[in-house]
Amino acid sequence: METYLYIALFAPLVGSLFASLFADKPKTIITGLVTSALLFVSWVSSVVLLLHVAHGEAVHVKMMDWIQAGGLSIPFGFNVDAVTATMMFVVTTVSTVVHVYSMGYMDHDKSFNRFFAWLSAFVFSMMVLVMSDNFAGLFIGWEGVGLCSWALIGFWYHKESASWAANEAFIMNRVADLGMLIGIFLVYWNFGSLQYDVVFAQVDKMDPTVLMMTTAFLFIGAMGKSAQFPLHTWLADAMEGPTPVSALIHAATMVTAGVYLVIRANPLYGAVPEVSLFVASLGAFVAMFAASMALVNRDLKRIIAYSTLSQLGYMFVAAGVGAYWVALFHLMTHAFFKALLFLGAGNVMHAMDDELDIFKMGGLGKTMQATMILMTIASVALAGIYPLAGFFSKDKILEAAFAGHHYILWAVLWITAGLTAFYSFRLVMLVFFGEERYKIFGYHPHEAYKFMLWAMSPLAVLAVIAGFFEHDFVHMIKAVLPVEEFHVSTGTFWFLIIVTQAIALGGIAFAVWKYSKGGFSEKWRETFVYKLLFNQYYIPKIYDEYICKPYAELSKIAWKELDVRVVDATVDFIATTIYKSGMVSRVVQSGNLSNMLRWMGAGLLILLLAAILYSPVR
């Protein structure tokens, strides 16, 4: 099994290095083919591992030592248990699809080879992140995916907005990474190790304050990577990157790393109900907060990005209320349908010459039937309608919240389920149905390449059927994660399902009805609420005005006023003072005889006075 582990882990790296050899050469399809093939190999190995660990065993290897200093010993160690295997399955599935898809999507890009080098490098980092058996290894992957995300958001670096968004993402993630790093230090100094098994074995005898600090700081790290409020603004801006990147990194895999961290560290979080409650509350808040922004946005990709944010909120609620397996389950189903949605959006963008404003589209269903069907499937799954995958996982989250007596959380998520259904179908309606507004702007939409659609189909299948594997999933995950029965009566159970389905269907119906009639009136755009939501609650503006600009100003002051005028001027002042006093006293040594005699006389006088004053015999 160890061989499979190494193959799964290193195949993407090999692909990345291979593609990077061609980085500055003109496009060659070989890079795309080789990386995709290697990812398929990695996928096969992941599936083998998944089947192997499904019976509750884990595969553990220690490759070599990494850092050893003082009492700290960090190996490159990898551990594949059910949770990791699930993550590996998700990551390799989505990334194989995305790689194949990208061969079509990036067809005309002159940096084709560089794209695949980075994309595979990302997969490798993500694999390190989920497979590592210690916090430091996780951090390697954590920063690695950050680096690849930076390079891929800013892939079209000639665009100012792209490189700006890339830097924003990197820096904002670094803010969170500091929290994570502090969390790791706390783990080390209190538990004496960074290995998961050693740390989790000691949870019971640990001081509650320590546990609280540790989990809180680790969660700050998770907040950055999973773009939770207030570190969420980078995710929407990250849509500057190529769409396959958005599908893979900013929907299916990297952004779920925060959720993975909480799931992985469940023994810690399970011991600190306060922090867990905070995680759940923040998750519920973000779910609704992000969904509200998705309601009015006009940008095709940003709507889906906000939806991702909102769904990440759901996952955190599940993890926060202790239903870790539900969080993981939703993570998985979400990865499938959200990646599908993004890839569909990619087709639309191609058809529309990279136009993103959904109000300039409409009626695309006629020319892009396959894409329409795929995106509708994804949207239905996202809305959580039976029997698609989203239903099973999302419904479980609501049930878990309700069963844990978190009625407010449940209510928030319930309303958000309605909002989700609404904005998903607002998008579908505006893009694929209704008036063909694009004609005014002179676009000539066309369907994507066949093989791109075929590449998307596995995701579509999974988005439909993944939910039915719930029982197998629970059975497999039991060995690693706590699986508790939710104590709700059968009546309540059915009641919950019915009200959730009702609000989701209601949202869909309302969107279909409203946008088949031409949508909202112009007046809606004048209202305060619309402006607030459209400007993302003015948060990016606030960050820019009250953090970025003051920091730049302060830096200028620190340099020009403080460093040059005070610190350095003081040094120069001392130097010039010495120099000047030398110039002044130089007069004494003029060589003029009468002058010298005068100084001699003065000196003699001073010495005599001193002799009199200090003389022991008076």
Add this chain to the structure above:
Amino acid sequence: MDHILSVLVFFPAIAGLLGFVVSKESIRAYGLSVAAIEFLLSLWLWFSFDGNYPGFQFVEVAPLIPSFGINWYLGVDGISLFIIVLSTFITLVGLIALSIEKDLKNMIISLLFLEMTMVGVFVALDAIVFYIFWELSLVPMLYIIGAWGGNLRIYAAIKFFLYTFAGSLIMLVGMLVMAYLYYQATGVWSFSITEWHRLILPADYQFWLFLAFFIGLAIKVPMFPFHTWLPYAHGQAPTIGSVILAAVLLKMGTYGMVRLPLPMFPDAAVHMIMPVAVLSLIMIIYTAMVAYAQEDMKQVIAYSSISHMGVIVLGTFAMNPEGIAGSIYLMLGHGVVSGALFMLVGVIYDRRHTKLMSEFGGLAHVMPRYATIMGIMVMASVGLPLTVNFVGEFLSLAGFYKISHTMTILAGTSIILGAVYMLTLYKKSFFGEVTNEANKELKDLNGKESMALWTLVLVTVWLGVYPKPVLGPINTSVESLVSFMHKKAITKEAKETIRPTVIEREAK
């Protein structure tokens, strides 16, 4: 093998002297071969070094002034070994990439002399020998800045010289007092650093002596508020000068801290953790901000050097093996990475004769290889895992976490602020469209530059992925240093703060 250290010290100097008679045409090849031989010698030193023995190896003792106990006393341990290898390595790589045409002969001879002084400082175990090499290192540098520098070169060179010279004079006073105290205690004179380590002093003596040593070393580091000579020196120095200054000369300060005041005055050092940490924090945060405000690429990297040196000092004063080993590792990492960054700035300066970021933009289009290496080094500089800087930074901060939670968080902002100024630099110079006509026809890296820079990239990644061969010997020596300090400390506070791993292991 008995005199390998003396050979290491004097070989470049003697070869440099002989360089005067070498013809102009072959001086480059001559310099390169001397540097290569020196580098191979240092590698040989490394391979013959026993990484499991914590004490000094290859020790040489020969009397210089016996009546005052001044000896030609050399030795290396895990702490100094790799800084020596770094010095010879950076000199070689710097020579490979050297693009200066004017007075090449003088430049190469200066560099070889500089190499002698650098190696001399790191192998010296006698305070006077240490001091002589320490001061001698100023001379070639003064000449390099003053003769090949920019417009303000004389001002910058004199400032560099006088400032560090003033600092080391204070240290010299400290050394003399220390020798006198040793004489009072034992009846014989000694300037041996290892003998001084064994002298236990009362707390107030320790305090003042610590201060004397610390100020001298702090100016070299350079610590806030003694740092202002550095931006001038970097701003005016030619590329090779900046590379060596940043990569090796600054390390003399931090190396000196580990070698001198810490084991000599453990109680005073523990007593002074807070003030030193505050200065380090100011260095880290304040200079990171100043770096962000710069308009000149080289100045960004100069200020970033100061910021990173802050983390090194912090790690040193963590007083535990994690922190000190980390700070030494970061010295190496910073040496490689900042050396590479200064070299990279030199590449573009050679082509455009300007370093202003506003002059560039879109360089990634015209110079993709250059942009790639710059990208790797930018990421190494911000401390990405699997690059050399991460290991050092991680351990330094992890070590200091034991001292203070809040201060580590503040120091940790270096990973954020570092990303801010480095990524801004990268974005301004390399991303976007090529707008400046002068940049459209720029040539990508040539053979010499590629060779030097890829070597540095290789080392950066290797030491980040597999630090063991280097970190192992460092750790062995540091662990024994820390337990020594722990045993030597007289106050309860110091005994508690200095936490050797060995004792913890035994307790388990």
